[in-house]
Amino acid sequence: MFSKVLIANRGEIALRVIRACQEMGVATVAVHSTADADAMHVRMADESVCIGPPAGTLSYLSVPAIISACEITGAEAIHPGYGFLSENADFVQVVEDHDLTFIGPTAEHIRIMGDKITAKETMKALGVPCVPGSEGGVPTVEAALELGDEIGYPLIVKATAGGGGRGMKLARSRDELTVAFRSARSEAKSAFGNDEVYIEKYLGTPRHIEVQVFGDGKGSAVHLGERDCSLQRRHQKVFEEAPGPAITPEMRAEIGKTCAEAVARINYAGAGTIEFLYENGEFFFIEMNTRLQVEHPVTEAVYGVDLVREQIRVAAGLPMHFTQDDLHLQGHAIEVRINAEKLPNFSPCPGRITTFHAPGGLGVRMDSALYSGYAIPPYYDSLIGKLIVHGFDREEALARLKRALGELIVDGVDTTVPLFHALVNEPDIQSGDYNIHWLEHWLETNLGGS
Known part of the structure; x- marks a missing residue:
């Protein structure tokens, strides 16, 4: 068992992990931004390290700062909670490269499931039922319209790198699909730096x-x-x-x-x-x-x-x-x-x-x-x-x-x-x-x- 775990998160989920560690007799390290200096997870952990200013990109998403906090405190493993770096495959790879343990799945599994097209293909091959739709990314409006004629309307256009409802557009007809396809690609490009989209049958009242x-x-x-x-x-x-x-x-x-x-x-x-x-x-x-x-x-x-x-x-x-x-x-x-x-x-x-x-x-x-x-x-x-x-x-x-x-x-x-x-x-x-x-x-x- 680990002797010390660093929690790369904040708020209630950081506190949740700290409590579990305490019951297991595992020491804990809290990281925090300057805005969270008085946060409860900082008070409850055995040790704490300030890793940057308030902005999440400069603190809770700062991989070098989190790895440095592990090295300073002697933490052997990192629990990511949810949000922030919890599904960042590159972060997991860095953790492993520094001979630390990521408390979660492998970088490979995070990458597979992080791309919605690859995830769907993987699950389909494993016997998990999937929504009818494109086999992969849909490159053009013409390809989208052809698919719409094949599986029927309504359809939903989704960003492959999407999340939280961004890059997701509903189309109830051929005319709407043209607009939805272009809108979803534009929104996906802006939000995720990746404009690839896929299409699925839209279920009415699931x-x-x-x-x-x-x-x-x-x-x-x-x-x-x-x-x-x-x-x-x-x-x-x-x-x-x-x-x-x-x-x-x-x-x-x-x-x-x-x-x-x-x-x-x-x-x-x-x-x-x-x-x-x-x-x-x-x-x-x-x-x-x-x-x-x-x-x-x-x-x-x-x-x-x-x-x-x-x-x-x-x-x-x-x-x-x-x-x-x-x-x-x-x-x-x-x-x-x-x-x-x-x-x-x-x-x-x-x-x-x-x-x-x-x-x-x-x-x-x-x-x-x-x-x-x-x-x-x-x-x-x-x-x-x-x-x-x-x-x-x-x-x-x-x-x-x-x-x-x-x-x-x-x-x-x-x-x-x-x-x-x-x-x-x-x-x-x-x-x-x-x-x-x-x-x-x-x-x-x-x-x-x-």
Whole structure:
């Protein structure tokens, strides 16, 4: 086992990793920008190193600064959390070149899954169901129109290097496809420096279902069920639950087995999430995230495992604590993402927290790095906390969520908490009858836009 781990991240996920390390008896190193000198993850770690000014490009994305922090402190391994450098294959290669251990998959697997065309081709070859569409990048408008005639409309044009909804355009007809193709390429070039796009059949009312997988890097892998992440705003998840309300035990076992076998065949190491669109009883692969997900706590709640601890164990060359036969779904869990944003426009709302009180009680978990007096900096993502609840069934989980939201106090800044107060009372949310378009429609009707 490692004696010391550096966490190349900030906020609640850095704190989450620090807690896992503390329970394992592993010393921790926090890195931070000058804006985060008073952050909770800095206070909680055994050591801390300032790696640059507030801008993420000059601190949390500075590979030389992070490697130097390892050398200064004697850290043997780096946990990337999520975001920042967590899916940067070049960074992983640098880590390995410096005889350090990256707590996550190999650079090769990150590269394969980081390019959406290569990822789709790989998964298709591994027996994972995929959305009908182009076999690779689509080079011209003419080729796009030909494909549209072949597979039918509506279609969606996506940047191969895309993410967060950028470089993604919908086309419901031939005329719209011409405009969408050119617009997606232009946006992709501007956002990612790569204008290659591909085309897929657009599903009208799908759910966003993701399967949690975990591999030991030696040919063995398991799945830990699925999460439903369909409640999204501008392709950003806000409400996640496990298990998915629309997924039967038989479906779960089948798609889980397919995903676990796929990652086992490529000797995948650590945590990964295979994401699907699900409609009319069918799963269609869209991408794989080669890292820990923001919503991993709901899976931990229903399976009773510590995914971060397992990441560290596998990276250290130790076996997983469990096999597939050891994993049994227990109850229902829901997570809501608390952002420092002002409704109804969801504009970032940094500022000083005057009062913070986390909810508690049976089945309630609050992952946050907030404290009273903390000043939320304006330089980073607006996520300030995750409220996770676990119950015997979905009805109990929703009741606990409603109760916990009533206990949560975050004064001094605007947050998205009022959104969740409203959502838990919606009949569709209570019944689990929603899809990836539901929240956008609800926001337009109830808040005058999204």
